[in-house]
Amino acid sequence: MTLFSDPSRTEAATASAAPDEGLRRTLGVNRRRFLSTCTAVAAGAVAAPVFGAPPALAQEQGRDHDHERGGQVLVPPHKRGIILYTVRDATGRDPLATDLPSGFREVFKQLARHGYSQVEFAGYRQHANAPGGADLETVEGAKLLRSWLDEYGLRAQGNHGFIPPSWPLTTADLDTFKKHLEIANILGMAHMGTGGDPTGSSYREDWDRAAEKWNAMGAIARSAGIKLYTHNHDGAYGFLLDGGPLDDQGRPTRSSGIRKLEYFLKVTDPKLVWLEMDIFWAHVAQYKFRTYTAHDGSTRENVFDPAGLVFRNNRRYPLFHAKDGVVSTTNGMGYEMVPFGTGVIDYTTFFSRVGQRNYHNPMIEDDNSPSATDPAQSLREAKISYDNLAALRKRRH
Helix, strand or coil: CCCCCCHHHHCCCCCCCCCCCCCCCCCCCCHHHHHHHHHHHHCCCCCCCCCCCCCCCCCCCCCCCCCHHHCCECCCHHHCEEEHHHHHHHHHCCHHHCCCCCHHHHHHHHHHHHCCCEEEECCCECCCCCCCCCECCCHHHHHHHHHHHHHCCCEEEEEECCCCCCCCCCHHHHHHHHHHHHHHHHHCCCEEECCCCCCCCCEHHHHHHHHHHHHHHHHHHHHCCCEEEEECCHHHHCECECEEEECCCCCEEEECCCEHHHHHHHHCCCCCEEEEEEHHHHHHHHHHCCEEEECCCCEEECCCCHHHHHHHCHHHCCEEEECEEEECCCCCCCEEEECCCCCCCCHHHHHHHHCCCCCCEEEECCCCCCCCCCCCHHHHHHHHHHHHHHCCECCCC
16 A cells, blocks of 8 residues: 555546657767757757667567456567666676676676666766776767667667756867767667756746756757657655745745646747656655645645656656655655565556557666675566566556
8 A cells, every 4th residue: 555645546547559759770870960960959050850760679579469468568568678777786897706797788688688678878887897898988889889789689768868067058068968969879769868857946947947958958959869858856846936925035935836847848848858757756756745835825735646747748758767665654755665566656557547658668767776785686676677567457447
């Protein structure tokens, strides 16, 4: 049983499946054309997206059976992914000092054996003794990574990587951003993003500024055929301070009841800016941010509905982080992370409600999988999580 009521449990709304928009790019981008286009966009000229050919998934994992084992598969095989942060100890360990999988190539091999079809990167570094060396955050490194992905039938679906800290963008930040877009194209990504929120502020003025920046970066990414996404933690689904009496610095102290990322969705261009919902942190937000002080000073309740927000903005959420939790009444968050499918977050209801199962890309994540005393734990738990994700079926009515 869950710690508190979830509005998603009382609704049965679903959306029809939509075609996968993620289109794999060919290996070896026209570097001169790509860089010149990005420079033009940065100056204010937005070019049309450049798309490649549809992906050829090695094991035809998209061919799932809707009623296999008694119900509709909620996450089709070709949409089952994992963010490599979950197994960061494995990519980072010394292959000369262990018989366990180590480095990107061996980890890809193991994840493919587990059944995964997709991976989301969390940077491009591994142990120096692994094939390719420590730093693969280069064009040549990306080509090597792509060859390994193709070897094991995996697709790169995103990266928690570089988002320029400057605004307006400095030349150095713009150049680095363009390099990451080029790497994303070589890897065949449809999406590129970050592990952080657009801003840590609670004030509308700062979110307006963040939206201006993300619209500009999203235009640059779109010119390269990439969807740029931001990832949430719990604070981004807290309430925006946008009215009421001002504090001594002239800032609002009360809320209209709109949540920060809900506002961000309204003020960003849906053709340029995308989101990855971390479902665990969204449920933490549901636990933590239940009441707000309205402009008139009254206290009002508004229980966050993660699945409802996705359903209302479905195409804006191409990716999810699928991490699970057990109830905690002591840590202030309401949940403790555990391997997917071993906690209490109702993923059957969540995925049923948001629908569009051939559009969304759920990425398994567990921050706590690496263990200082059990080096095999993260890859073992990755298998447990995959099996539980694959087992999800829509309930019969």
